[in-house]
Amino acid sequence: MKNKLIKNICCIGAGYVGGPTMSVIALNCPNLRVDVVDIDKEKIEAWNTNDLSKLPVFEPGLEKLIKKCRGINLFFSNNVEENIAKADIIFISVNTPTKKKGIGAGFASDLKWIESSARQIAKFAKGHTIVVEKSTLPVKTAETIKVILNSSDQNPSGNNGNKNKTFSIVSNPEFLAEGSAINDLQYPDRVLIGGEDDNSIKLVKDIYMKWVDQSKIITTNLWSSELSKLVANAFLAQRISSINSISAICESTGANISEVAKAIGTDKRIGSEFLNPGPGFGGSCFKKDILNLVYLCNYYGLKEVADYWEKVVSINLWQQNRISSLVIINLFGTLSDKKLAIFGFSFKANTNDTRESPSINISKNLLKEGAKLNFYDPKVNKKQILSEFNTESNVSICNSAIKAAEGADAVLVLTEWKEFKALDWKNIFQVMRKPAWIFDARIILDKSLLEDIGFKVWSLGSS
Numbered sequence: 001m002k003n004k005l006i007k008n009i010c011c012i013g014a015g016y017v018g019g020p021t022m023s024v025i026a027l028n029c030p031n032l033r034v035d036v037v038d039i040d041k042e043k044i045e046a047w048n049t050n051d052l053s054k055l056p057v058f059e060p061g062l063e064k065l066i067k068k069c070r071g072i073n074l075f076f077s078n079n080v081e082e083n084i085a086k087a088d089i090i091f092i093s094v095n096t097p098t099k100k101k102g103i104g105a106g107f108a109s110d111l112k113w114i115e116s117s118a119r120q121i122a123k124f125a126k127g128h129t130i131v132v133e134k135s136t137l138p139v140k141t142a143e144t145i146k147v148i149l150n151s152s153d154q155n156p157s158g159n160n161g162n163k164n165k166t167f168s169i170v171s172n173p174e175f176l177a178e179g180s181a182i183n184d185l186q187y188p189d190r191v192l193i194g195g196e197d198d199n200s201i202k203l204v205k206d207i208y209m210k211w212v213d214q215s216k217i218i219t220t221n222l223w224s225s226e227l228s229k230l231v232a233n234a235f236l237a238q239r240i241s242s243i244n245s246i247s248a249i250c251e252s253t254g255a256n257i258s259e260v261a262k263a264i265g266t267d268k269r270i271g272s273e274f275l276n277p278g279p280g281f282g283g284s285c286f287k288k289d290i291l292n293l294v295y296l297c298n299y300y301g302l303k304e305v306a307d308y309w310e311k312v313v314s315i316n317l318w319q320q321n322r323i324s325s326l327v328i329i330n331l332f333g334t335l336s337d338k339k340l341a342i343f344g345f346s347f348k349a350n351t352n353d354t355r356e357s358p359s360i361n362i363s364k365n366l367l368k369e370g371a372k373l374n375f376y377d378p379k380v381n382k383k384q385i386l387s388e389f390n391t392e393s394n395v396s397i398c399n400s401a402i403k404a405a406e407g408a409d410a411v412l413v414l415t416e417w418k419e420f421k422a423l424d425w426k427n428i429f430q431v432m433r434k435p436a437w438i439f440d441a442r443i444i445l446d447k448s449l450l451e452d453i454g455f456k457v458w459s460l461g462s463s
């Protein structure tokens with residue numbers, strides 16, 4: 001398969017990874033045609049919308065890329081079969097959530113979307129196709145994909161008049177973070193490519209070399225690449241759980257978590273990033289990927305290693321529950337018939353993604369105590385917020401911060417949206433019931449300024 005000319009790329013899965021990643025590839029590789037396909041009709045319609053503010057993914061800089069590339073060398077469609085058939089390289093970017101039932105439920109990744117993608121590739125691909133694992137996967141998934149691709153059931157020799165159907169598998173995990181995805185893709189710290197044959201690795205590498213310096217492209221064997229993705233997320237999440245655990249000691253001792261984070265982060269060996277304390281990590285991946293790692297460790301008989309990593313997840317939940325309890329205790333031990341304003345529902349700023357957002361768990365704890373909740377988030381719509389709760393009773397969605405604060409006993413800042421810093425807090429104080437509380441779980445507000453206005457303020461990690 002040497003010197004294969006790559007002309008057509010297909011990406012299966014038009015989600016938070018598939019959409020932005022392929023947009024950046026299309027931008028940097030004008031000679032390639034990039035087709036992003038998905039089984040979700042509504043999502044594809046949204047990717048093709050003329051009103052770019054309605055794209056299914058909100059990411060700073062994404063609209064500009066779509067405007068530049070869509071319809072030129074970037075296409076979104078539901079034509080899965082047709083685009084698989086003409087692709088030289090297929091990226092699989094489908095979802096890999098935690099299994100909800102059966103063996104490994106609650107820990108292992110559910111690979112049913114990976115399996116169905118592999119079966120479709122086996123059936124419709126033609127000639128030699130490089131299949132790239134872009135989704136985050138358990139180590140050894142490439143083995144499973146290989147078996148499916150080569151099974152005679154899916155891939156009968158001579159089917160489609162194609163006797164020479166062959167595949168190579170490459171692992172190319174994605175490290176983008178939501179909210180900064182376009183920048184992360186355009187200027188990555190590294191690109192990781194794992195594979196078994198040098199030629200396929202080279203062909204995938206050639207794509208990235210159009211805009212990424214060769215020194216930043218790391219090549220490994222398949223299993224190191226698959227495992228490195230899980231480990232990178234585990235290490236990042238571990239830092240957050242570490243700093244959050246220390247936030248509690250700060251509250252008990254008079255130390256200040258922001259000062260401690262700065263003091264330790266200036267040590268080059270520790271580094272200053274990912275030391276922001278908060279209401280725990282959210283997002284679709286940290287928890288799922290660590291639990292997946294935990295499952296793998298147990299599978300290979302490494303119980304101590306599994307227990308070590310599982311603690312990162314349990315501290316995360318503990319932090320959320322701890323914050324909920326502190327709110328209840330400070331509001332005289334009961335939330336019955338009290339109104340609380342929740343500022344921020346996305347799992348971090350600059351995204352409309354709410355998967356595993358700490359706001360969800362904290363809000364559920366407060367609802368259980370009888371609170372009425374008013375939500376305000378600059379980017380998450382009403383339908384999305386309501387979908388996280390079984391009931392609409394005691395849940396109101398507001399279109400401004402001031403509306404959400406009306407008559408409330410407390411405001412909880414759970415996402416670090418920039419606009420929360422610039423709110424007219426004097427005005428907010430006026431419309432709240434007194435004593436008016438602010439629980440700043442992201443440490444983004446000026447505590448003494450708020451206290452001067454008259455608020456009672458709880459700020460994470462200080463007394």
Ligand code: NAD
Nearest residue numbers: 013014015016017038039040094095096113117135136174
């Ligand atoms: P997502 O849910 O936003 O998108 C996945 C898409 O795949 C969905 O639109 C779904 O309809 C589609 N799909 C599923 N099966 C399909 C099939 N057989 N054919 C066609 N389309 C199909 O998920 P995501 O956030 O983009 O994550 C995708 C993968 O990337 C996951 O493994 C995740 O762990 C990993 N990842 C995510 C991020 C992130 O920031 N979200 C970052 C790095 C890696």
Ligand code: UGA
Nearest residue numbers: 174175176177178240274275276278281282283285347348
């Ligand atoms: C994370 C990783 O940063 C990406 O490298 C990875 O590709 C991605 O997961 C993935 O595999 O899905 P993401 O979840 O989009 O990206 O966003 P992060 O910036 O990592 O934030 C995750 C959560 O941790 C958020 O809830 C955020 O508020 C929280 N966080 C982050 C903190 O509480 N403190 C910090 O210092 C940093």
